[in-house]
Amino acid sequence: DTAVSQTPKYLVTQMGNDKSIKCEQNLGHDTMYWYKQDSKKFLKIMFSYNNKELIINETVPNRFSPKSPDKAHLNLHINSLELGDSAVYFCASSQAGEQYFGPGTRLTVT
Amino acid sequence: AQSVSQHNHHVILSEAASLELGCNYSYGGTVNLFWYVQYPGQHLQLLLKYFSGDPLVKGIKGFEAEFIKSKFSFNLRKPSVQWSDTAEYFCAVNGGNYGQNFVFGPGTRLSVLP
Numbered sequence: 001d002t003a004v005s006q007t008p009k010y011l012v013t014q015m016g017n018d019k020s021i022k023c024e025q026n027l028g029h030d031t032m033y034w035y036k037q038d039s040k041k042f043l044k045i046m047f048s049y050n051n052k053e054l055i056i057n058e059t060v061p062n063r064f065s066p067k068s069p070d071k072a073h074l075n076l077h078i079n080s081l082e083l084g085d086s087a088v089y090f091c092a093s094s095q096a097g098e099q100y101f102g103p104g105t106r107l108t109v110t
Numbered sequence: 111a112q113s114v115s116q117h118n119h120h121v122i123l124s125e126a127a128s129l130e131l132g133c134n135y136s137y138g139g140t141v142n143l144f145w146y147v148q149y150p151g152q153h154l155q156l157l158l159k160y161f162s163g164d165p166l167v168k169g170i171k172g173f174e175a176e177f178i179k180s181k182f183s184f185n186l187r188k189p190s191v192q193w194s195d196t197a198e199y200f201c202a203v204n205g206g207n208y209g210q211n212f213v214f215g216p217g218t219r220l221s222v223l224p
Contacts, residue, residue, distance in 0.1 A: 031210050041148075041198050043214040056211055090153060097142045097161065097204060099212055101154040 003027050004102035006091050012108045013081055020077045021105045023091030031055075032074040033092040033099070034066060043090070049074050081109045112137045114201050114215035122221045123191055131186040131218050133201030143184040144202040144212075145175055154200065160184065171195070193224045 004025045013019055025032060033056075034046040047066045048056035054066070063079045074091060086109045091102040117132030135141065142161050146154040158169025165177040175186045184201060201215040 033212070041217045041219070043154075043200060043217070045212065045214075048210060050210060092154075094210065094212070098156065098159060099144075099202075100156075101146075103153045 004091055004093055004100050006089075006102040006105050008105060009103065010106050010108075012110065014110055015081055015083060017081050018077070018079045019081060019107070020075055021089055021091075021107075022073070022075045023102055024073050025091075025093040025100070025102075026072065027093055027095065027100060028072075029093035029095040029100075030071060031094045032068065032071075033094070034074065034076050035090040035092065037088045037090060037104070039087070047074075047076075078107075081107075083109050085109050112141075112203055112205070112211070112213040114203050114213050116199075116201055116215040116218045118218045119216070120219045120221070122223065124223050125193055126190050127222075129186070129188040129191045129195075129220070131199055131201075131220070133184045133186065133215060134182050135184065135201070135203045135213075136182065137203060137205065139205060141203050141205065143175075143177060144204075145169065145173070145184070145186050146200045146202060146214075148198040148200065148217075150197065157186070157199075191220070191222050193222045196220060196222045 031050045033048045046060045049068045052068045065077045068074045088104045090104045113136045144159045145157040148154045160167045160177045168174045198217045200217045204212045
């Protein structure tokens, strides 16, 4: 069974659209994250939730809104998509200081 | 604020060559240190980690890293690389006591020539 899963794996959409990426972890971890990896492979944390509560919210446009319906899920909703949002988005979960990553969602905005 | 730097942007080696990738961090307190590997088109996987104890840690696939506290360094090594080691390597740090804020370095791309 996949420990951290994301859907969809690929997402191609036009500027101005609204889209969501879903993440689920079956590890029983309390903390979940969203990262953005740009074309240069630089990995930047966007959000972190601990037990459904937001604990890290880096400088990210408010078009990005995370939602955690329960501690096993952390979804990312993006409004009014822009070209610069094109990247790979990784979900991760952690417990006891160790982090596990999902397979990534490659978002392409045209 | 925590930060992580990695010395090399792109390293090119021939098979069987030895590897050392540099990583330095900036953080005032107790840290946990990690190396992750990202194979082409895949997600990040944990290679090894240091929480406490022996500063020389061994990970998967023959990799090891040494924590040198006085130098704020956690360099990754492998005595003999293989073509299958071609990947992006990320050093990461979080605060001790199982901190939740992970900070990643910019990554080092390793290309191993057959």
